[in-house]
Amino acid sequence: MTNSETSNSEEGSNKTLVRTLIIIGIGIPVLVELLTLFNLVNVQIFNDKTDQVQRRSQPDQAVEFTEGDTLFTKSNYPVVISGMQINVSAQEWVFELEFRPSDTTMQATPLVKVDSLRLKNGDLLRRGQEWSASQSKSMRWTLPNGQVPVKLYLSGKELITEDSVRNIHEEVPLGSIPVRYTRKTQR
Amino acid sequence: MTFLHKFPKAAKVSKANFIVAFIALGLGGFFGFIQALHRTGVFRGFFNSGEYYTLLTGHGVLLALIFTTFFIAGLFVWGVTRSLEREPENMTFTWSWFWIMTIGLVMAAVAILGGLVPNGSIRAAVLYTFYPPLQAHPMFYIGLALVLIGSWMAGADWFWSYRKWREENPTDRIPILTFMTLFTMLMWYVCTIGLAIEVVGLLIPWSLGWVVEIEPLLPRTLFWFFGHAVVYFWLLPAYYVWYAILPKLSGGRLFSDSMTRIVFIIFLILSTPVGYHHQYADAGISLGFKFYAMATTMLLLLPSLMTLFTVVASMEHGARQRGGKGYFAWVGKLPWDRPAFVGCALAGIMFAAGGFSGMINAGMNVNLLIHNTLWIPGHFHLTVGTAVALTFMAISYWLVPQLTGRKLKFKTLALIQPYTWFLGMTLMSNAMHRAGLAGVPRRTAEPEFNTNAMSFDPVFGTMGEMKWQIAIGGTILLISLILFLWVITTSWLAGEKSDKPVDDYIPEPLSGVEHTPAVLDNMKLWFALALILVLLAYSFPLWEMIQDGIFEPGALPRPS
Numbered sequence: 091m092t093n094s095e096t097s098n099s100e101e102g103s104n105k106t107l108v109r110t111l112i113i114i115g116i117g118i119p120v121l122v123e124l125l126t127l128f129n130l131v132n133v134q135i136f137n138d139k140t141d142q143v144q145r146r147s148q149p150d151q152a153v154e155f156t157e158g159d160t161l162f163t164k165s166n167y168p169v170v171i172s173g174m175q176i177n178v179s180a181q182e183w184v185f186e187l188e189f190r191p192s193d194t195t196m197q198a199t200p201l202v203k204v205d206s207l208r209l210k211n212g213d214l215l216r217r218g219q220e221w222s223a224s225q226s227k228s229m230r231w232t233l234p235n236g237q238v239p240v241k242l243y244l245s246g247k248e249l250i251t252e253d254s255v256r257n258i259h260e261e262v263p264l265g266s267i268p269v270r271y272t273r274k275t276q277r
Numbered sequence: 278m279t280f281l282h283k284f285p286k287a288a289k290v291s292k293a294n295f296i297v298a299f300i301a302l303g304l305g306g307f308f309g310f311i312q313a314l315h316r317t318g319v320f321r322g323f324f325n326s327g328e329y330y331t332l333l334t335g336h337g338v339l340l341a342l343i344f345t346t347f348f349i350a351g352l353f354v355w356g357v358t359r360s361l362e363r364e365p366e367n368m369t370f371t372w373s374w375f376w377i378m379t380i381g382l383v384m385a386a387v388a389i390l391g392g393l394v395p396n397g398s399i400r401a402a403v404l405y406t407f408y409p410p411l412q413a414h415p416m417f418y419i420g421l422a423l424v425l426i427g428s429w430m431a432g433a434d435w436f437w438s439y440r441k442w443r444e445e446n447p448t449d450r451i452p453i454l455t456f457m458t459l460f461t462m463l464m465w466y467v468c469t470i471g472l473a474i475e476v477v478g479l480l481i482p483w484s485l486g487w488v489v490e491i492e493p494l495l496p497r498t499l500f501w502f503f504g505h506a507v508v509y510f511w512l513l514p515a516y517y518v519w520y521a522i523l524p525k526l527s528g529g530r531l532f533s534d535s536m537t538r539i540v541f542i543i544f545l546i547l548s549t550p551v552g553y554h555h556q557y558a559d560a561g562i563s564l565g566f567k568f569y570a571m572a573t574t575m576l577l578l579l580p581s582l583m584t585l586f587t588v589v590a591s592m593e594h595g596a597r598q599r600g601g602k603g604y605f606a607w608v609g610k611l612p613w614d615r616p617a618f619v620g621c622a623l624a625g626i627m628f629a630a631g632g633f634s635g636m637i638n639a640g641m642n643v644n645l646l647i648h649n650t651l652w653i654p655g656h657f658h659l660t661v662g663t664a665v666a667l668t669f670m671a672i673s674y675w676l677v678p679q680l681t682g683r684k685l686k687f688k689t690l691a692l693i694q695p696y697t698w699f700l701g702m703t704l705m706s707n708a709m710h711r712a713g714l715a716g717v718p719r720r721t722a723e724p725e726f727n728t729n730a731m732s733f734d735p736v737f738g739t740m741g742e743m744k745w746q747i748a749i750g751g752t753i754l755l756i757s758l759i760l761f762l763w764v765i766t767t768s769w770l771a772g773e774k775s776d777k778p779v780d781d782y783i784p785e786p787l788s789g790v791e792h793t794p795a796v797l798d799n800m801k802l803w804f805a806l807a808l809i810l811v812l813l814a815y816s817f818p819l820w821e822m823i824q825d826g827i828f829e830p831g832a833l834p835r836p837s
């Protein structure tokens with residue numbers, strides 16, 4: 091220890107140096123952190139940001155449909171999407187869709203049809219499938235690998251009287267579709 | 278008589294390791310400065326954005342892997358030699374591990390810096406985590422493997438010394454400096470199993486083109502098997518300094534010998550099984566395993582809090598020896614005018630702050646908020662970038678004189694250095710944390726702060742203000758780094774020669790080894806326990822991955 095001791099005058103200047111260093115080197119950091127803490131607490135507790143949050147969570151797009159949603163709600167034959175997923179195996183990339191009649195379906199045998207699918211890359215898949223809205227129906231499309239359907243084009247034939255039919259068309263934008271991977275080869 | 282005169286051979290080995298470490302620190306730190314200016318858009322003239330990733334790889338590898346490993350090797354050579362009072366057993370063996378590590382480092386560095394050569398074919402812009410599918414030149418992986426092998430041999434060297442010492446001292450307790458070294462190395466052996474399998478078994482064959490496809494999840498998992506424990510491989514040597522040397526620098530002595538040993542044992546046992554906490558966002562690992570990793574991680578807070586207690590208690594004891602009074606007033610009696618002390622103390626304070634942001638990282642759900650954002654570099658510049666790096670720099674002011682037999686020059690600059698580092702790091706890291714909270718990504722060359730394409734929403738403050746805070750902090754850090762390198766280089770080359778350049782006496786602990794239960798020294802027991810826990814933590818998830826087709830690269834992801 092003795093040989094590292096410094097003379098008295100150096101001691102003095104050392105003291106001011108240390109004091110300056112502590113004020114700048116520790117004081118500023120402490121100040122920065124205190125300000126941060128203050129601002130965080132301030133924002134969390136006193137600045138209600140709810141209006142901003144609400145603005146952001148407002149949907150700027152049309153409602154998207156996913157599993158469990160009901161289509162044709164205003165008609166006499168609403169149908170429910172009871173299953174919607176992409177099933178993936180090493181060989182294939184398959185979109186599976188399942189409909190069941192809604193509990194409120196009244197009409198006996200209206201025909202509903204999925205005319206086509208719009209894919210994410212813009213392509214239209216035209217293999218339409220038709221079924222009766224009073225029954226459940228599951229359908230599948232083999233898609234190009236990695237493609238996801240974004241929209242369904244549906245049409246239905248509503249019987250108004252014995253012999254007159256009204257055609258209805260509906261575009262159904264789809265929400266995100268779960269992708270499931272199975273290791274077993276299908277079929 | 279100082280270390281150099283008592284153990285000239287070991288001093289030479291330590292010095293060689295320190296030289297490599299300091300060169301890596303200088304180069305890597307300079308890259309860090311460039312990054313701080315480039316990604317904030319303050320100054321983008323050094324390199325273009327494509328080269329940014331080469332620099333970032335250099336920064337991560339040179340600092341987190343090379344600077345740390347070499348400094349630790351030098352420190353441990355010093356500690357083992359000193360506490361066992363014997364030179365290394367066989368100098369050929371000792372120098373061979375040093376040179377294997379050095380050759381490996383040069384290979385890795387050449388591969389990385391090759392990325393700056395226009396149209397060069399040698400590149401390694403894979404960042405220090407080297408996740409596939411990013412691929413580096415084979416030289417990069419082979420170099421890293423050599424560093425790893427060299428470090429294993431270094432550990433073997435210290436165990437060898439210990440065995441020889443044990444033959445001559447069959448009843449003595451393991452000296453504390455050696456104890457800490459050996460337990461750190463045991464942990465290193467456990468965790469590097471994962472890294473070795475990853476690099477040798479997967480990445481080298483893949484980079485050579487022998488294997489065409491590998492599944493990214495497996496190398497990621499193996500990397501993080503190693504990757505959390507490695508942070509303790511950096512940190513434990515800092516603890517080593519805080520436990521063994523800092524109390525002395527503050528004028529007192531270590532509070533408790535047994536507490537120290539218990540802390541190191543807990544780290545050996547728990548460091549590796551927590552690796553999944555870096556993979557919270559990885560698909561393909563069941564939630565339950567991630568939850569287990571989170572719980573174990575929280576347990577690891579315990580030894581760190583014990584360290585906080587022991588180190589602060591030791592410092593308080595020192596301050597009271599120097600006439601300190603009161604509940605808190607004693608803090609003023611600590612030697613705030615001694616660079617080695619100041620550096621270690623400030624590093625310790627920053628580590629506490631790093632611990633807080635670490636708890637956020639460790640929480641499975643809150644983690645999603647900050648995952649892969651600038652928050653993460655904000656966090657680890659507090660831990661490895663300051664708690665470890667500043668401790669290493671500070672203790673060099675005390676160690677290098679012992680190794681060179683020369684007094685420190687420019688003591689005033691040396692004193693300014695740790696304060697500047699603390700200031701610069703607070704500015705940079707504080708802004709990084711805040712930017713991360715606003716969603717700014719890490720590892721990106723573009724000044725995202727300014728673009729309108731992404732509208733970040735800071736909790737408070739503005740993006741522009743954070744950008745300047747990062748750039749200014751980075752600049753202050755560079756200045757601090759230059760001060761350090763200047764002081765060390767001039768002292769090393771031209772310091773006044775002296776028999777006793779520093780006071781290197783280390784007093785006995787307050788609660789000494791006589792109160793330490795003997796079972797704590799049972800290395801076989803703790804090593805076996807560590808292996809069992811790792812097996813438990815990793816066998817089930819790895820089994821699950823194999824079931825899911827980890828060895829069938831190209832298969833599609835499973836549900837998660």
Ligand code: HEM
Pocket residue numbers: 306307309310312313316333334336337340341344404405406654658661662663666718719720721722750751752754755758
């Ligand atoms: C001169 C002081 C330093 C400065 C200015 C600095 C600056 C930076 C910056 C700006 C980044 C973020 C880059 C990005 O994500 O785009 C970064 C990353 C990093 N820094 Fe530092 N740093 C410094 C010192 C250190 C030290 C001492 C260490 C460790 C011992 C360190 C370890 C790292 C690591 C591991 C990364 C992450 C690299 C990656 O994402 O692959 N830095 N640094």
Ligand SMILES: [Cu+2]
Pocket residue numbers: 504505508554555
């Ligand atoms: Cu970790």
